[in-house]
Amino acid sequence: MCGIVGYIGDKTATPILINGLKKLEYRGYDSAGVAIYDSEDLKVVKCKGRLACLEDKVNVENLEGKIGIGHTRWATHGEPNDVNSHPHLSHSGKIAVVHNGIIENYMKLKEFLQSQGYEFRSETDTEVIAHLVDYYYKGDLVKAVMETVDELEGSYALGVICKDCDDKFVAARKDSPLIVGLGKGENFIASDIPAILEHTRDIYILEDKEVIVLTKDEVKVYDSLGAEVKKEIFHVNWDVSSAEKGGYEHFMMKEMFEEPKVIRDTINPRIKDGKIVLDNIKLTAEDLKNIDKIYIVACGTACHAGVVGKYVIEKLAKIPVEVDVASEFRYRDPLVSDRNLVIIISQSGETLDTLAALREAKRRGARILSIVNVVGSSIARESNDILYTWAGPEIAVASTKAYNTQLAAIYLVALDLAYKKGQIDDKELGRIIEALKGIPDSVDKVLANKEVIQKFASRHYNAKSIFFIGRGLDYALSMEGSLKLKEISYIHSEAYAGGELKHGTIALIEKGTLVVCPITQDTLVDKMVSNIKEVKARGAVVMAITQEKNTEIEKSADIVVTIPDVDPLVAPVVAVTPLQLFAYYMAIEKGCDVDKPRNLAKSVTVE
Numbered sequence: 001m002c003g004i005v006g007y008i009g010d011k012t013a014t015p016i017l018i019n020g021l022k023k024l025e026y027r028g029y030d031s032a033g034v035a036i037y038d039s040e041d042l043k044v045v046k047c048k049g050r051l052a053c054l055e056d057k058v059n060v061e062n063l064e065g066k067i068g069i070g071h072t073r074w075a076t077h078g079e080p081n082d083v084n085s086h087p088h089l090s091h092s093g094k095i096a097v098v099h100n101g102i103i104e105n106y107m108k109l110k111e112f113l114q115s116q117g118y119e120f121r122s123e124t125d126t127e128v129i130a131h132l133v134d135y136y137y138k139g140d141l142v143k144a145v146m147e148t149v150d151e152l153e154g155s156y157a158l159g160v161i162c163k164d165c166d167d168k169f170v171a172a173r174k175d176s177p178l179i180v181g182l183g184k185g186e187n188f189i190a191s192d193i194p195a196i197l198e199h200t201r202d203i204y205i206l207e208d209k210e211v212i213v214l215t216k217d218e219v220k221v222y223d224s225l226g227a228e229v230k231k232e233i234f235h236v237n238w239d240v241s242s243a244e245k246g247g248y249e250h251f252m253m254k255e256m257f258e259e260p261k262v263i264r265d266t267i268n269p270r271i272k273d274g275k276i277v278l279d280n281i282k283l284t285a286e287d288l289k290n291i292d293k294i295y296i297v298a299c300g301t302a303c304h305a306g307v308v309g310k311y312v313i314e315k316l317a318k319i320p321v322e323v324d325v326a327s328e329f330r331y332r333d334p335l336v337s338d339r340n341l342v343i344i345i346s347q348s349g350e351t352l353d354t355l356a357a358l359r360e361a362k363r364r365g366a367r368i369l370s371i372v373n374v375v376g377s378s379i380a381r382e383s384n385d386i387l388y389t390w391a392g393p394e395i396a397v398a399s400t401k402a403y404n405t406q407l408a409a410i411y412l413v414a415l416d417l418a419y420k421k422g423q424i425d426d427k428e429l430g431r432i433i434e435a436l437k438g439i440p441d442s443v444d445k446v447l448a449n450k451e452v453i454q455k456f457a458s459r460h461y462n463a464k465s466i467f468f469i470g471r472g473l474d475y476a477l478s479m480e481g482s483l484k485l486k487e488i489s490y491i492h493s494e495a496y497a498g499g500e501l502k503h504g505t506i507a508l509i510e511k512g513t514l515v516v517c518p519i520t521q522d523t524l525v526d527k528m529v530s531n532i533k534e535v536k537a538r539g540a541v542v543m544a545i546t547q548e549k550n551t552e553i554e555k556s557a558d559i560v561v562t563i564p565d566v567d568p569l570v571a572p573v574v575a576v577t578p579l580q581l582f583a584y585y586m587a588i589e590k591g592c593d594v595d596k597p598r599n600l601a602k603s604v605t606v607e
């Protein structure tokens with residue numbers, strides 16, 4: 001959701017900005033632009049549409065400056081068009097601004113600025129920032145930005161350049177992601193690491209309300225009171241290739257093929273001498289005596305991982321768990337207190353709804369344990385306990401490998417809680433650990449069998465509506481299968497508990513309706529076979545996903561996609577991969593842009 005790149009150094013800024021923005025395309029955008037200071041003037045080039053359009057325009061303009069800011073916009077205030085795209089210039093043409101986030105008090109600020117004679121060109125909230133910096137600017141850009149951010153309510157990551165400043169630019173952040181890249185004779189800002197990784201691996205992770213001043217040789221960071229902050233350098237150790245397609249046609253496929261490795265990376269280092277060791281989780285058996293309920297709070301796919309978490313934690317640790325969609329949790333006056341553990345799940349660690357829910361739970365006294373992929377992200381920094389999912393950068397908007405690792409992390413947390421509470425003994429712990437260790441090989445086998453799903457998708461991609469039904473953990477899995485299909489293939493779909501279908505939704509089943517049934521829970525196989533019979537009797541076409549051993553399902557379903565005979569408890573981590581492949585091939589058959597689905601953003605940093 002909106003991408004920012006900024007550069008200062010001895011090189012021509014424009015290609016660096018455009019390349020950086022290309023690395024942020026995954027975040028989702030509908031327009032793009034750059035502002036370059038060329039020693040004489042500020043030049044702004046922007047347009048609606050893809051970066052290719054911006055590149056064409058930039059080539060015509062021949063922008064030569066060595067200071068610049070670039071932006072990809074995901075529209076919130078005002079439709080996607082050339083005028084609303086960033087950068088925005090101030091009234092005087094002296095200040096250019098790029099912004100990610102939402103300024104909630106922008107109407108009030110706009111009225112004030114209009115009363116001072118400022119004229120607005122766009123419908124955006126961002127334009128107030130450009131005029132406000134201009135209003136405060138009396139020859140000191142840093143001071144003007146500090147005074148401006150003091151007035152802003154809402155969220156922002158900002159890059160600001162000024163016509164009078166040929167040696168610096170200024171950035172700031174609050175509740176929207178922004179990092180600083182530290183080069184030699186050049187420095188950068190960006191919304192995410194891949195944008196600058198080809199130039200440097202040394203970065204500063206920024207705190208809320210920090211203001212950053214970048215020259216080509218130096219970066220200074222100030223807190224909200226104007227005091228200089230000493231930052232630690234974070235060295236990025238993952239490879240540039242992790243954020244590239246590496247021969248695959250789409251990031252989504254590449255990321256599915258990374259699942260076995262990243263599941264291993266998430267599980268193996270946490271198992272030592274047959275025990276679970278979670279270094280950044282300090283929760284003790286004594287602390288657990290005061291916890292009588294767990295909340296799992298997250299959005300989208302991460303929330304679906306949380307639903308699996310509910311089943312697994314309740315089964316193993318015997319602690320009641322409630323799962324909440326973050327955007328609802330925050331505003332429903334939740335009964336959360338210091339007797340609760342709140343588990344936050346997020347790939348990006350920057351989802352604003354989730355971050356806001358975390359803060360609400362913390363305010364109410366709860367302990368926060370986060371399962372996060374991005375190291376140093378806001379959610380990671382604000383949590384009491386952290387368990388990183390080592391999924392590496394996930395570029396495709398549709399989350400795949402991050403989900404598998406979120407599940408792996410949830411199993412580790414559930415086992416840790418259960419063992420600390422004395423709910424499972426060494427033997428049971430050992431048995432489940434062995435099951436977890438076997439998952440990567442099983443996922444490998446599923447991926448090797450992908451053509452079965454491809455073939456099925458090639459026959460059914462014209463489906464108008466698809467139902468996913470499952471029981472227990474397979475119901476949780478159905479939710480994720482359904483979301484994946486919707487977001488990349490645009491086919492309407494719903495997930496239902498197998499037993500609930502007959503209470504209303506079965507009315508929608510007619511001849512040819514596709515029904516997808518994950519069936520991995522031994523004790524529920526017979527019940528699911530009955531549900532398959534019910535929908536088949538009304539004309540449905542059924543695809544079942546089940547362990548190889550469940551041969552009897554072949555008699556009821558139209559097609560059976562098999563997964564190896566994994567333990568039912570850990571089966572979701574393996575059985576989700578065929579669902580991801582199904583969504584992928586349906587989208588490909590329909591000619592959809594699988595990596596960048598319409599209307600969606602990778603990291604949702606607005607509420």
Ligand code: AGP
Pocket residue numbers: 299300301302345346347348349350351354397398399400487600601602603604
């Ligand atoms: C996943 O395919 C989605 N694009 C989306 O639901 C995502 O999982 C959700 O926005 C949460 O993101 P997070 O994990 O980065 O917090």
